[in-house]
Amino acid sequence: MSAERVCTAAELVANEARRVVLSGVPIALVKDSAGDIHAIGDTCTHGEISLSEGFVEDDSLECWAHGSRFSLTTGKPLNLPAYEPVPVFTVEIIDGDIFIDPTITKAV
């Protein structure tokens, strides 16, 4: 499996999460306030909640259901009730287009 084109980097709004599904894998795509783009698993590890429906706060994405915040760089929850990380995917930007391989998670 190779990286799939998702959208252009310019389409993303800073500090908002966008849900994308690549090869059946739900991913939350986030451009942070510094302009860096992150891709983490979209399903909260505490429940079947889409993290992209939550809130971007600094370098984390907060689940709206019970408030666990997941690091955009490590995928780890920063507070309870979630205690298991979500996967983190490598984002490549080529000529302004975002590419992600949903089958490869970053070792962090």
Ligand code: FES
């Ligand atoms: S479902 Fe996400 S914190 Fe509970």
